[in-house]
Amino acid sequence: MAWWKRLLVMALAAILLLGAVWWGSGKILPAMRRLSVTQEVRLPVLMYHGVHSNPKKAGDYVITPQALEEDLLYLQQQGYTTVVMSDLIAYVQQGTPLPEKPVMITFDDGYYNNYLNAYPLLQKYQMKAVISIIVGETDKYSELEENKENYSHITWDMVNEMMESGLIEIQNHTYNLHKTGKPRRGAAQRKDETAEQYFAAVGADLQKAQDRIEEMTGWRPNTFTYPFGSYSRHSHELLEQLGFAASLGVEGKPCCLTRDPSCLIRIPRYTRTSQKSAEELLCHFWD
Template sequence: MKRHHRWEAVLLACLLVAAGICVSHGKVQQASAASEVISVPVAMYHSVTDEGKSPGQYVISPSMLESDLKYLAERGYQTVTVTDLVAYVKEGTALPEKPVMLTFDDGYYNNYCNAYPLLKQYGMRAVLSPVGTLTEQFSESDDTGHEVWSYCTGIQLKEMSDSGVMEMQNHSFDFHSLSPRRGCLRKSGEDEASYRETFISDTQRAQEMFAALDIPEPVCYTYPYGACNDETDALVKECGFVATLSCEEGVAHITRDPACLTGIRRCNRDGRVTSEQFWSSLLAQAEKGD
């Protein structure tokens, strides 16, 4: 290569770098913030009680939840919410060095009387996705306040939301069942137009419930039973949501690409394992970027 050709190659490489292009082994790759990946471990909780039930697949005791919070705090993890992830993706808002997300599904009353005080005590936040019809049912009932089978009232959801400790997201109004449909999926024999109308109507009813309670509008749809497909993803976007929570086990990988907010992976917090067993495994996955 002649000398002036060599300088031209160097100059070209500099210009490419300045323009956000990386030259490597003769290949040209676009360097963008979307290529940066932040691994966020996300835990999925359900019932938090030791009254009448032994710890199980979807039940954890308050003392075990406190052990979880201590475990995370001692290792420097800071809780984030869906809104934080959306802000990072869409606006570039920074996330903590060691982010972790705690999610609570269904809206059990024991989330209010057991989980909520512990989160406040440890200065942590979480995402709560209540089932609309259960919130409505217990808001209108005098038979409330039982740790095992009661669900949060609208007033309780409002209190937790206002505190900044619990961020509310949409878990459907009345799709939390396995029959005649599995979660929010289309039923066998249901035509596309009818299904679309049913899905949008149910979703809007849940959104209207939050609006009536003066709770910030949810931006995330938490799939009941994690049941989802391309059709539900399209309907969720049509309804205006920018994120979805799945039940697929694993670590969430967050980038600047909005697509990373679809199907955020979570690991179910099984009450039959210790904090050390659950979190050491999940945090190790996050550190490896698995």
């Protein structure tokens, strides 16, 4: 082969190689990145309610501060990093990375004993948590200024103090629908109401809660926490109309996150009772 032909072949080969590199960086690698962010991320979500200093109060929905501290120590020793709902939503919607071993701690109802007994422990271990408040109860006890460990709820001053720490994220647990009695259970649809009536009644309560939280804190919740885990066929549509990005349920299984927004619907949680510790709930989670 003549020297000029060899030179031409070498030049063409170089052009093809550069083109392949450019194509890979501009086309193939992004596709690989798209595949990577669709991989499933599993994380445990723990659900707490009351944290009471009297061991005699411990039960299905109440644990002692000592038990909570044991849970936090276990999570710390196992290398968990706490996240909140905004982190989960950012992962799903924007692909924002999560910690290598994430866990989410949640408290439902917004009891005063969460502020009294749980919040200091979260500060001690620098762990984050989500507190879903019954907004009507927070309004009520903000006026009463009656801080009783047995039954009181957190006030707006307490809410703002905890939020300002950067450790607590507040979410919506209805304004005044946290009730088990008939005809409505929590935020579920009544048997005797149409879809339109359901949207109007429950929508008004949830909107009132959203507006009140924003008015008192400057923060508008992105997540609705179903009371008792009760929901209906139209519940998710209603939440979408109200601007919620996610919801929390009560089913005891792992939370599996992808880039599909549907994975944020009724995120399952493990109920932490006085009979089963976080270690017992999570010891086989990564098996």
